Amino acid sequence: MKYNPRELEGKWQKFWEDKGSFQCPDESPRPKYYCLEMFPYPSGKIHMGHVRNYSIADVVAHFKRMQGYNVLHPIGWDAFGLPAENAAIQNNTHPAKWTYANIEHMRSQLKRLGFSYDWRREVATCDPEYYRWEQLFFIKFFEKGLLFRKKAAQNWCPRCNTVLANEQVEEGLCWRCESPVEQKELTQWFLRITDYAQELLDDLEKLEGGWPERVLTMQRNWMGKSIGAEIRFNIEQSDKFLPVFTTRQDTVFGATFMSIAAAHPLLEEIIAGTGQESAVRTFVNQLQKTDTREQIGEAQEKEGVFTGRYCTNPFNGERMPIWVANFVLSGYGTGAVMGVPAHDQRDFEFAKKYSLPIRVAIQPGNIPPLDPKSMIEAVPEAGVMVNSGTFSGLNNEEGKARLAAYLEEKGLGKRSVNWRLRDWNVSRQRYWGTPIPIVYCDKCGVVPEKEENLPIRLPLDVVVHQDGRSPLPDTPKFYECTCPRCGGRARRETDTFDTFVESSWYFLRYTDSANRSAAFDKDKVTRWLPVDQYIGGVEHAILHLLYSRFFVKALRDCAFLPAVEALDEPFANLLTQGMVLMGGKKMSKSKGNTVDPSEMIDRYGADTVRLFCLFAAPPERDFDWTESGIEGAYRFVNRLWRLTVELAGKIPVLNACEASPADATLPRARELRRKEHAAVKKTGEDIADRFQFNTAIASVMELVNLIYLVKDELLADEGGKRVLGSSIFTTLTLLFPFTPHICEELREILGAPLPLTERPWPTYNEDALSAETLTIVLQVNGKLRGKIEVAADAGEEAVKNAALADPNIQKHLQGLTVKKVLYVRDKLVNVVAD
RNA sequence: GGCCGGGUGGCGAAAUGGUAUACGCAUCGCACUCAAAAUGCGACGUUCUCACGGACAUGAGAGUUCGAAUCUCUCCCCGGCUACCA
Numbered sequence: 001m002k003y004n005p006r007e008l009e010g011k012w013q014k015f016w017e018d019k020g021s022f023q024c025p026d027e028s029p030r031p032k033y034y035c036l037e038m039f040p041y042p043s044g045k046i047h048m049g050h051v052r053n054y055s056i057a058d059v060v061a062h063f064k065r066m067q068g069y070n071v072l073h074p075i076g077w078d079a080f081g082l083p084a085e086n087a088a089i090q091n092n093t094h095p096a097k098w099t100y101a102n103i104e105h106m107r108s109q110l111k112r113l114g115f116s117y118d119w120r121r122e123v124a125t126c127d128p129e130y131y132r133w134e135q136l137f138f139i140k141f142f143e144k145g146l147l148f149r150k151k152a153a154q155n156w157c158p159r160c161n162t163v164l165a166n167e168q169v170e171e172g173l174c175w176r177c178e179s180p181v182e183q184k185e186l187t188q189w190f191l192r193i194t195d196y197a198q199e200l201l202d203d204l205e206k207l208e209g210g211w212p213e214r215v216l217t218m219q220r221n222w223m224g225k226s227i228g229a230e231i232r233f234n235i236e237q238s239d240k241f242l243p244v245f246t247t248r249q250d251t252v253f254g255a256t257f258m259s260i261a262a263a264h265p266l267l268e269e270i271i272a273g274t275g276q277e278s279a280v281r282t283f284v285n286q287l288q289k290t291d292t293r294e295q296i297g298e299a300q301e302k303e304g305v306f307t308g309r310y311c312t313n314p315f316n317g318e319r320m321p322i323w324v325a326n327f328v329l330s331g332y333g334t335g336a337v338m339g340v341p342a343h344d345q346r347d348f349e350f351a352k353k354y355s356l357p358i359r360v361a362i363q364p365g366n367i368p369p370l371d372p373k374s375m376i377e378a379v380p381e382a383g384v385m386v387n388s389g390t391f392s393g394l395n396n397e398e399g400k401a402r403l404a405a406y407l408e409e410k411g412l413g414k415r416s417v418n419w420r421l422r423d424w425n426v427s428r429q430r431y432w433g434t435p436i437p438i439v440y441c442d443k444c445g446v447v448p449e450k451e452e453n454l455p456i457r458l459p460l461d462v463v464v465h466q467d468g469r470s471p472l473p474d475t476p477k478f479y480e481c482t483c484p485r486c487g488g489r490a491r492r493e494t495d496t497f498d499t500f501v502e503s504s505w506y507f508l509r510y511t512d513s514a515n516r517s518a519a520f521d522k523d524k525v526t527r528w529l530p531v532d533q534y535i536g537g538v539e540h541a542i543l544h545l546l547y548s549r550f551f552v553k554a555l556r557d558c559a560f561l562p563a564v565e566a567l568d569e570p571f572a573n574l575l576t577q578g579m580v581l582m583g584g585k586k587m588s589k590s591k592g593n594t595v596d597p598s599e600m601i602d603r604y605g606a607d608t609v610r611l612f613c614l615f616a617a618p619p620e621r622d623f624d625w626t627e628s629g630i631e632g633a634y635r636f637v638n639r640l641w642r643l644t645v646e647l648a649g650k651i652p653v654l655n656a657c658e659a660s661p662a663d664a665t666l667p668r669a670r671e672l673r674r675k676e677h678a679a680v681k682k683t684g685e686d687i688a689d690r691f692q693f694n695t696a697i698a699s700v701m702e703l704v705n706l707i708y709l710v711k712d713e714l715l716a717d718e719g720g721k722r723v724l725g726s727s728i729f730t731t732l733t734l735l736f737p738f739t740p741h742i743c744e745e746l747r748e749i750l751g752a753p754l755p756l757t758e759r760p761w762p763t764y765n766e767d768a769l770s771a772e773t774l775t776i777v778l779q780v781n782g783k784l785r786g787k788i789e790v791a792a793d794a795g796e797e798a799v800k801n802a803a804l805a806d807p808n809i810q811k812h813l814q815g816l817t818v819k820k821v822l823y824v825r826d827k828l829v830n831v832v833a834d
Numbered sequence: 835g836g837c838c839g840g841g842u843g844g845c846g847a848a849a850u851g852g853u854a855u856a857c858g859c860a861u862c863g864c865a866c867u868c869a870a871a872a873u874g875c876g877a878c879g880u881u882c883u884c885a886c887g888g889a890c891a892u893g894a895g896a897g898u899u900c901g902a903a904u905c906u907c908u909c910c911c912c913g914g915c916u917a918c919c920a
Contacts, residue, residue: 214837218837245920332919339920344920420919615846617847618847628845632859694848698847782901783901808887820900824852824901
């Protein structure tokens, strides 16, 4: 009987599908477990990264099912997005056609891999039955003030005629046509994620332990909370002032100039009438041209130009020249920075370059007194405040608090918290996305659609422009509409949503994906959430995971979700899997170092492909795809096949771990039984506690190796046969989550009627793990000097005496005095001597 | 510059204070074969020794400990993410 993966895998895939083996009921007496992987973008083909991601998740799903959980394991398609439009342009087709064809193909690929999904729950985000609920959320968000319109600078590709998301700008160039990206002011829709900044930050604590530490750190850094103060600097000959955010208000007495961003709103007013107008404008224009490209690599040379105007330091009344500087970001803080050259490196470089004064305001205790004339770099360290009026002599940390209080008392400013996190721009000038359900009426202004008009369908009978422009603004049939409020003629918003919006709630829809009257049933969501295990690439560590966290909080506050603790955070545990590399580099079409999963399945079968992905490395780490590696996995699968087929009919049909101590009379049988139970323990712990699938598989390999070694001897003994039968069945059961098809087939060949899908994870026997003799390691002064076999029940004294009597130990103790004999139970004896 | 991950045989990797190198790959030997492939069995860190046995090995160096790949400190190298954040 030859191993024929193609035939047998198809057979079992059909069997599971017909039986509905992986359909998961909403109601069950069993405890729930929600196992989720990041759903794929239907780009055309499944790649190895997907295979790895989903193989990991499938092991978890199977394992939890075998442990008695009611496991929700769904899949779907993140189906809107720009690549569909690009492909449509290139291949002269329609994004919808392209997308649905890809989904079709990729679905069949996933089915060939035999993943245990509940396919009834499949969702595609480009389906109006999906995005209509998103439109409903947005109407509620709008009413709640969580969604608002604002003019903002955007990444704009002049050649493609569209806004680009930050992640579509590569080194300052458009990812598609490589034109330099410009900044363009556009009126856009924003979600007020900043309202949730503090909660998003605080709730990261709830994820401690369940999420990788580095992802938590990345999110914290991304949100970038800074605590400090806002100080007002009055502008000379003006009733205006420049607010400045700083975390170092303790250095304010060292401020000698003011620098503002080129895009600062008060710039024109500041330069008016100074005679510096043209110099400043020339500088600003230059900056806008070089701007985007210079953001890479080493920090740019500090440059600036004097505006001709001054402001006043409210603490010491000194005049500070106002400069426009290239290192001041308009999007962070207030777009103005007080220049403290003595204590900030950027300000120091700037001051040196333009000969601006340097004044020391903090003197660290452990270095000689600072002298501006001899300083070669800024000194940001803590210390005692100097030259600081009544604050002089204070420790700077205390000074920070005193100054902040003083600011508020005198009305010169306030305590302030600043975030790096921006509100989320969800508008895209693209076609292939969810229409924004907003209408512009000359009479009523900005009006949200009526709920009963949803979904606002994306028209499919349009042609995407060759230059990538959305056809929606040229489609009267779409944008011409009646005002939901007054019934007059109105115009529909033609922008669509960022596709990250769809992926921010798909995991909620899975719990009730067939619901035609609501996005999801509250009870169902409450029952299934949070996701118990989420698995995906670390590239989504910030955006997708942050947006999803925000989304459940926003939905809660709009009463779409109940306000229960279980729903505070959508993903209780997160596993970020590493990449599949080839030749040490990320697989990519342009490098030509890709491996097509379908080809590998044709050649080796799905079980082998899955096994290799799981065996090659622990899941968090990157691994290299190698031909010899997958050959090795294939060899093991074949070895298992031959072994089981050879033993079928010669051994009794037993359940996993069924052989008893009475069966294991031969020493070899006892050894095998011990290995069998040890493998159950190790495999279960490796899967459940550590996601160490590589070592879990290794322990099953050890079991198989031992069965090979002892089978001939055990076949001659009735008890031995039972131990073999038990061990083989344990092997198949343990491997089932990894290589389900071959395990089911071999189970059937052995003659066991109940499918593995209906069998529990085996339970090992603590007694079966212990041997009657133990190997004790002998050391002298911590160095290995021998080993002895002792009875498992030997007492401490007996073991120590045996150790001291060992000839090699005696030899090494010659001329030494024994000081101490250490005994580590069942492990070693260390004789300390000198 | 900042943050994170990593450095162990020829290679992927095990071992998280107690036998370093499990498991797999590659290589070599033996068996089977007319032969090869496949398969099975065995060897496999370096080095000294005929052997028994010893010395040295987890990026480098120090420390803690009876005992360190593992804990602490100093440093080097590789990879990733992020970056003028006031």
